[in-house]
Amino acid sequence: MKIIGTRTLKTGVGVSIAIILATRLGLKYAVAAGIITMLSIQSTKRESIQIAFQRIGACLLALILSSVFFNILGYSPVIFGLFLLAFIPLTVKFNLEQGIIVSSVIITHLLVEKNTSMPLILNELALMLIGICIALFLNLYMPSIENKIKEDQRYIEEIMKKLLLKMSAALKENNSSFSEDELFEELGNRIKVAKQHAYKNLNNYLISDMSYYVEYMEMRKQQFKTLKRMKDNFRRFFIAYDHTIMVADFAEKISCDFHEKNSCENLLKDLDALRFEFKKMELPSTREEFENRALLYQFLNDLEQLLLIKFEFMKNISIY
Numbered sequence: 001m002k003i004i005g006t007r008t009l010k011t012g013v014g015v016s017i018a019i020i021l022a023t024r025l026g027l028k029y030a031v032a033a034g035i036i037t038m039l040s041i042q043s044t045k046r047e048s049i050q051i052a053f054q055r056i057g058a059c060l061l062a063l064i065l066s067s068v069f070f071n072i073l074g075y076s077p078v079i080f081g082l083f084l085l086a087f088i089p090l091t092v093k094f095n096l097e098q099g100i101i102v103s104s105v106i107i108t109h110l111l112v113e114k115n116t117s118m119p120l121i122l123n124e125l126a127l128m129l130i131g132i133c134i135a136l137f138l139n140l141y142m143p144s145i146e147n148k149i150k151e152d153q154r155y156i157e158e159i160m161k162k163l164l165l166k167m168s169a170a171l172k173e174n175n176s177s178f179s180e181d182e183l184f185e186e187l188g189n190r191i192k193v194a195k196q197h198a199y200k201n202l203n204n205y206l207i208s209d210m211s212y213y214v215e216y217m218e219m220r221k222q223q224f225k226t227l228k229r230m231k232d233n234f235r236r237f238f239i240a241y242d243h244t245i246m247v248a249d250f251a252e253k254i255s256c257d258f259h260e261k262n263s264c265e266n267l268l269k270d271l272d273a274l275r276f277e278f279k280k281m282e283l284p285s286t287r288e289e290f291e292n293r294a295l296l297y298q299f300l301n302d303l304e305q306l307l308l309i310k311f312e313f314m315k316n317i318s319i320y
Contacts, residue, residue, distance in 0.1 A: 036131025044203035058099020152194035164255035171248035219313040263314040
């Protein structure tokens with residue numbers, strides 16, 4: 001059982017190093033460097049860098065703006081409040097919101113000291129840089145979650161295969177009560193979690209392109225929507241005949257070939273051949289058969305959409 005997470009461990013180590021370093025350098029308010037480190041350690045490398053730039057920019061803006069306010073209007077809580085009324089909208093305008101809290105804490109040091117001398121300004125900048133740099137250094141190490149994503153992939157593919165097999169069996173048994181709501185809910189939740197893992201993995205690489213897993217999960221999400229539409233069509237099936245068995249067999253074939261590397265090109269050819277066979281068969285003789293065959297064709301179109309989503313995904317991946 002994991003008691004202390006990586007981010008927690010990095011925070012504890014980083015805060016201690018920042019405070020010790022700031023103290024050794026003789027900086028005032030050395031504890032602030034530790035607080036800045038704690039707030040700057042993020043869950044991904046890319047997020048850490050973005051926030052670092054925002055906080056440095058916000059700090060520079062805060063130091064300049066507060067110096068103007070304090071030197072002209074004086075040092076008091078009221079003036080500090082007026083400073084915030086000007087500072088916060090400016091950070092929002094320049095997309096520096098992540099630096100509001102940290103920079104505000106830095107400016108309270110100027111308020112307490114009642115001066116904006118260059119040594120104090122440099123002291124505050126040093127605290128900010130120490131906190132941010134230590135956080136960035138520690139964030140260079142991010143544990144890989146690729147194995148977790150691959151586990152998500154296997155799970156999602158297995159559930160989708162199971163649903164296709166169940167649909168095939170339901171068609172053969174003329175079971176229009178097919179629902180599997182629990183399995184669909186389980187699949188939807190896992191795809192949502194897997195997407196979060198994929199985006200986190202993407203943001204942990206600054207140079208390498210790790211967008212494959214993000215696009216893969218988006219592809220499975222689109223297929224999930226198609227599967228839900230196929231499920232809804234089952235409520236309207238009511239007659240079993242040759243066309244139904246043929247479509248059921250094809251759905252079973254898709255489930256057997258359902259895996260990450262399958263481009264679905266051959267399955268799409270098989271689907272075209274199946275449609276050609278349908279054209280050679282006798283037309284419906286009753287209204288009920290006609291309506292059911294129309295629904296079956298819609299189900300077949302949904303199967304085609306399921307395959308096309310994967311085909312387009314694999315085609316685009318091969319371009320990279």
